[in-house]
Amino acid sequence: MRTRVVIQSRLSSSRLPGKALMTVGGMPLIELVARRASRTGFGVVVATSVESYDDRIAAQLEPTGIRVIRGSLDDVLSRFLTATSDMDDRDRVVRLTGDNPVTDAALVQELMDAMDESGREYGRVDIDVVPEGLGVEVFSVGMLRRAGREATDAYDREHVTPWIRRHTDELLFAPQRNPGYPAVYRATVDCLHDFTRVARLFDGFADPVDVHWADLMDSLVGQVKSLGPIAKEVPKASRRLTSLILSVTNIGLSESDATRPGWGIREVFTRAVEAGISDVISTPEDALIVAAGLLPMLNKRMGVSLVLPPLRDEEAPADHLRYLIEKTRAEGGASGIRTVLLDCSDVECGDGQGLLDVLQAYRERGIVSELGIMLAPGCELTPDSAPLIDVVAARMGDDLTGPLGEWSAAGRVTMVLAEHEDPYEVGTVMRSGVIDAVAVSPRNVRELTSLLAVV
Structure with missing residues (x-):
């Protein structure tokens, strides 16, 4: 032979x-x-x-x-x-x-x-x-x-x-x-x-x-371990997801003068990829920061997720949703988007099903992988009333541990956006047992390494 x-x-x-x-x-x-x-x-x-x-x-x-x-x-x-x-x-x-x-x-x-x-x-x-x-x-x-x-x-x-x-x-x-x-x-x-x-x-x-x-x-x-802690993975996620993901709000911001040099953004993204962090989450307005962090060195190395502003007051919410997705893809250099997070109030309003239909169409085309919502105090959505939802997120400080626990028990991925909190507070949230992932926004590699050590 x-x-x-x-x-x-x-x-x-x-x-x-x-x-x-x-x-x-x-x-x-x-x-x-x-x-x-x-x-x-x-x-x-x-x-x-x-x-x-x-x-x-x-x-x-x-x-x-x-x-x-x-x-x-x-x-x-x-x-x-x-x-x-x-x-x-x-x-x-x-x-x-x-x-x-x-x-x-x-x-x-x-x-x-x-x-x-x-x-x-x-x-x-x-x-x-x-x-x-x-x-x-x-x-x-x-x-x-x-x-x-x-x-x-x-x-x-x-x-x-x-x-x-x-x-x-x-x-x-x-x-x-x-x-x-x-x-x-x-x-x-x-x-x-x-x-x-x-x-x-x-x-x-x-x-x-x-x-x-x-x-x-x-x-x-040996080289990777010398850099510091690595990210842990979320076992129940259908696609690879780490318990720590990036939010772009503060990434690369100078501690002295509030500028955001490109090299500072790229340093944080590079360290995140080397630590195995799976995703970055952004608003449509910050898509260019995602591009600065990932292109060209780290092209396609992280999933990109999108947090949307409320759409209910737009003249044509479904059309505006399409515009924001295409804007993010074009400016962020992402051919696809992992998760699109709608504001909970948009899903509850009269246009909610139409917005979900738009996202479902993007999912069927392979452009969006998961549908999500941002919870807020007073949101009445439940896992039974929103079966299309894969990911549920909340902002840290909104005290939504109870509702997130309900979604977690139903098998949904849960996350918290903790953009300004220190490592101790982030670690406390993760120990609640109902949060799968936390999105953090470190200004520099030192802050990211500290956060990796507690999540």
Whole structure:
């Protein structure tokens, strides 16, 4: 039985164009990925596209002796079929991506050994429990060819293995030295911050090709821990959510003159991402602060949620709601919004169902993920009267622990916006047992680190 590693790569990355040729470990990223995968003798093929800009990948790899095949930009499955056309059905193909340089031949072998023991035809590193950047998939050439014949959906062909996963019993694998905390110990190269982090990681080793993946991850874990506490996750949330999230109200504000320099905003956002904080929450008016914090270094690294002002006095509340969502997406650089929080009074008024219908339409289009409300004293909404609501929030100091407890008991995610409180007060609120997350607005990294220590 033969094994061949196929590494897909292109220059047209949406979040970090050209990353395949950016230097990591003294060589282009794609070359480093290929050399690390072939370190123990595996045959390696880089599968890139026939687009003219990907001529640069082929030209870079040709002198190194690393084999390159080219095919459709969007039909990546067809590239894998070409790369394995001379193999038998019972042979194995390993799928890697060109933005994961920490992955190496040792990790590939560990997964294949687990597959041999289990008897499965398809196996992958489980990135729900293993940091992103250590992704490996292994499957038979026969399964690949069956997918090539039967998969017709564009998504299946672009992402190579979804059809295979639906038609076989997969092995989900975590390597022995898995550090856990997938979001915190992320080791892929997807945005500019990822690149600087991973490049710095390899700078600490004399031989970037030979260093074991687990030694690299041990080094990364040490670097992250040296920065201070990391964020805790909320178990019941349907999507990843941490118990501490950011609010932009005070982020980056100078303690001396109330200015807000861009570097101060970016420092707080960078520390938040490194601590694994999942989300930032903003009003439409502050969307530009979100953009200043996330673009370009941290593009798509945090979910963005939106707190709306009361809409009931607007001439056309539903139209104004659409305007605020589109304004936030445009100015904040967010293609999607995790949660939109309506004012409770808007949901209770005559236009309430119309506003919920607008948000539901955005959810069906994949632009908004969750519907939420901001509670206020006197709000009479209950979990039974508002079944579409996923997230319920209140401002700290409104003494709404009782109503929040009712929503929490009904399985909804509950949060408090604590934009001006000190760490002691924030810690007290979280110990109530009915609050899942608290949104804080630290002015600087020092304040954020203090808050992480108590939540």
